[in-house]
Amino acid sequence: MKTFKFPRITFWGVVATTLIVLGVGAAIARFTLGLGATTNLSDEFPWGLWIGFDFLGIGLAAAGFTIVAAVHLFHAKDYEPIVRPAILTAFIGYLLVVLVLVIDLGRPDHFWHPLVMWNPHSVMFEITWCVILYTTVLSAEFAPIVLEKFNLHTPIKWIHSVSLPLMILGVLLSTLHQSSFGSLYLIVPNRLNPLWYTPLLPILFFISCIASGVSMVILETLILSRKGRTLLPPELRANLAKITAVALAVYLVVRFQDMFTRGTVAELKHLTYHSLAFWFEIIVGFVVPLVLLLSNRIRHSRRGLYVTTIMVLAGFAANRMNVAVTGLEKYPTHTYFPSLLEVLIMTGIAAIGFTAFTLIARYLPIFPDVAPPEPDQHPFSSLSPAIEGD
Amino acid sequence: MGQKKALLIDISLCVGCNACQAACKAENHLPEGDEKTLSLSAFTALSEHDGLFVRAMCQHCDIPTCVSACPVAALEKRADGPVLYSADKCIGCRYCMQACPFHIPRYEWKSTRPGIKKCILCAPRLEKGLPTACSEACPTGATKFGDRNELLIEATNRITADSGKYVPKIYGKNDVGGTSVLYISPVPFEKLGFDTRLGQEPMPILTMNALSKVPNVVGVGSVMLAGIWWITNRREDVAREEGSNKQDSNHKNRG
Ligand code: SF4
Ligand code: SF4
Ligand code: SF4
Numbered sequence: 001m002k003t004f005k006f007p008r009i010t011f012w013g014v015v016a017t018t019l020i021v022l023g024v025g026a027a028i029a030r031f032t033l034g035l036g037a038t039t040n041l042s043d044e045f046p047w048g049l050w051i052g053f054d055f056l057g058i059g060l061a062a063a064g065f066t067i068v069a070a071v072h073l074f075h076a077k078d079y080e081p082i083v084r085p086a087i088l089t090a091f092i093g094y095l096l097v098v099l100v101l102v103i104d105l106g107r108p109d110h111f112w113h114p115l116v117m118w119n120p121h122s123v124m125f126e127i128t129w130c131v132i133l134y135t136t137v138l139s140a141e142f143a144p145i146v147l148e149k150f151n152l153h154t155p156i157k158w159i160h161s162v163s164l165p166l167m168i169l170g171v172l173l174s175t176l177h178q179s180s181f182g183s184l185y186l187i188v189p190n191r192l193n194p195l196w197y198t199p200l201l202p203i204l205f206f207i208s209c210i211a212s213g214v215s216m217v218i219l220e221t222l223i224l225s226r227k228g229r230t231l232l233p234p235e236l237r238a239n240l241a242k243i244t245a246v247a248l249a250v251y252l253v254v255r256f257q258d259m260f261t262r263g264t265v266a267e268l269k270h271l272t273y274h275s276l277a278f279w280f281e282i283i284v285g286f287v288v289p290l291v292l293l294l295s296n297r298i299r300h301s302r303r304g305l306y307v308t309t310i311m312v313l314a315g316f317a318a319n320r321m322n323v324a325v326t327g328l329e330k331y332p333t334h335t336y337f338p339s340l341l342e343v344l345i346m347t348g349i350a351a352i353g354f355t356a357f358t359l360i361a362r363y364l365p366i367f368p369d370v371a372p373p374e375p376d377q378h379p380f381s382s383l384s385p386a387i388e389g390d
Numbered sequence: 391m392g393q394k395k396a397l398l399i400d401i402s403l404c405v406g407c408n409a410c411q412a413a414c415k416a417e418n419h420l421p422e423g424d425e426k427t428l429s430l431s432a433f434t435a436l437s438e439h440d441g442l443f444v445r446a447m448c449q450h451c452d453i454p455t456c457v458s459a460c461p462v463a464a465l466e467k468r469a470d471g472p473v474l475y476s477a478d479k480c481i482g483c484r485y486c487m488q489a490c491p492f493h494i495p496r497y498e499w500k501s502t503r504p505g506i507k508k509c510i511l512c513a514p515r516l517e518k519g520l521p522t523a524c525s526e527a528c529p530t531g532a533t534k535f536g537d538r539n540e541l542l543i544e545a546t547n548r549i550t551a552d553s554g555k556y557v558p559k560i561y562g563k564n565d566v567g568g569t570s571v572l573y574i575s576p577v578p579f580e581k582l583g584f585d586t587r588l589g590q591e592p593m594p595i596l597t598m599n600a601l602s603k604v605p606n607v608v609g610v611g612s613v614m615l616a617g618i619w620w621i622t623n624r625r626e627d628v629a630r631e632e633g634s635n636k637q638d639s640n641h642k643n644r645g
Binding site: 031032033034035036037041042043046047069072073074075077104105106107108109110111113114117118119120121122123124125126127128164168169171172175176179180183184186187188189190199202 | 482484487499607608
């Protein structure tokens with residue numbers, strides 16, 4: 001079909017390649033020298049940057065389940081064109097997180113233990129199973145795209161026949177997974193700063209991942225609609241922005257109501273290291289984008305959406321980092337700052353993600369106008385059970 | 391394995407001689423040395439607070455946070471007291487370190503096949519009917535080994551016998567649901583660096599509350615999602631019917 005072309009040397013190509021090479025080098029160092037020699041992790045901070053990255057990756061992958069749910073379960077068919085990019089984002093996101101987890105584990109050779117050694121009381125156990133199962137579901141959701149490319153229709157039919165339970169399972173697993181990251185910290189009420197500790201952590205994690213997941217979808221459609229093609233009509237994009245705004249508003253109400261009822265707002269009286277981190281997160285990531293998104297003009301302006309979605313994602317990242325690192329720090333005595341190698345491994349893996357997305361989007365039928373699939377009746381559907389009945 | 395064993399540490403009796411640490415190091419084949427904080431080579435350590443000495447060590451909680459946190463059950467609470475670790479199971483996620491309310495487990499960061507290290511309440515000695523090495527070495531009886539029930543009675547007796555000598559609290563009796571290391575002290579525990587705000591509820595309850603909702607989320611969630619699919623799908627059918635009747639081609643349906 002296509003003749004193989006050497007990839008053009010682009011600026012981003014060079015950047016990505018450099019980051020990946022550095023990342024691989026850093027990973028080799030981590031495996032040969034051990035965690036102590038290569039990271040700033042310590043008995044005081046057994047978790048660091050990488051856990052934050054996992055939270056982030058999974059949070060962005062929330063795009064996958066929100067869009068699949070909207071289109072295939074709630075039948076919001078207009079959003080069909082973005083189902084595949086969303087599934088691809090989630091799939092890559094999860095694979096990267098698995099990669100980071102394995103690098104982060106002290107005994108990567110034991111990574112399979114949770115499969116056979118169970119402790120259902122452990123949140124970490126729940127998380128492990130969510131990762132495993134949801135990655136499986138995502139590969140089943142992604143498989144038809146690959147199979148389609150190679151004209152293998154029989155297996156697609158098989159997957160279609162189980163697609164409804166599969167999608168429901170996917171949505172449930174993501175819900176559990178997103179919230180369980182919050183549950184992880186329920187067990188450290190004595191250590192996590194009260195500005196972040198609350199019994200509602202799992203719920204807050206869930207609400208905020210919807211805001212960030214949908215923002216991620218908007219951002220993707222903005223970036224990918226650039227070259228003369230529109231992935232999603234501006235009207236629909238504006239609707240997505242509304243969903244983000246609602247999620248942000250709900251989040252703010254739940255978070256502040258909880259802080260008032262439990263009296264933790266008192267922590268905000270003084271300007272401290274922690275309260276500054278709190279305000280940055282809330283203002284940049286939640287309040288300002290919410291206010292901006294209330295404006296109809298901004299919801300319809302590309303630049304407006306660029307700015308707001310990036311703010312939401314930055315605020316989301318800040319929130320997760322605050323829970324994972326800042327909130328556990330006792331400034332200035334106990335602090336953590338990642339080592340260069342930790343950063344290099346993270347940027348390397350992020351670069352792998354971007355490269356994978358670009359390459360897959362180029363060679364597989366992800367976008368409606370990139371590689372027109374067979375003159376099938378439903379060219380853009382990945383796995384809609386409704387299709388069968390049509 | 392019989393009765394649940396425990397240690398009673400009487401802070402008023404401790405003279406800071408460090409015999410416990412030395413005995414522990416010998417017993418567990420750890421490098422010698424006078425260490426002031428817990429480490430890979432010190433499962434117990436003394437810290438000084440205005441002339442009083444406090445022994446840090448794993449508290450061998452009755453309902454241990456670390457045990458509940460570990461995804462692969464590499465940590466286990468034995469009926470006779472000790473909370474034990476098996477490196478063969480451990481995946482190195484370090485959630486136990488994050489979760490332990492007393493900040494006890496130490497990690498072999500330098501190793502390429504690391505595991506955690508902490509006091510084992512001399513489990514092998516307990517099996518032989520011996521007391522822990524540290525309690526045996528203690529010259530003043532500040533660390534006393536015995537059945538947990540009996541030690542609790544003894545602690546209460548010591549506190550009531552000489553009113554004013556001790557603060558009326560046995561740290562570890564109920565804290566985080568009770569532990570196998572009990573402390574009595576002549577001064578309020580906060581002043582000695584103890585965390586007295588941990589509460590009496592075992593920490594694992596906090597995460598179990600959340601985990602117990604998982605079956606509900608799965609049950610209710612799947613029915614609800616299937617229902618939504620069914621309803622919106624049905625609406626689409628209706629819309630299509632109407633569309634074909636009225637030739638209304640613009641009929642759109644949004645969930
Ligand atoms: S003190 Fe910490 S390590 Fe020891 S049993 Fe309790 S939770 Fe586990
Ligand atoms: S580090 Fe090992 S012992 Fe600790 S929770 Fe993880 S798997 Fe369990
Ligand atoms: S009980 Fe045994 S392992 Fe624990 S501190 Fe005492 S001597 Fe060391």
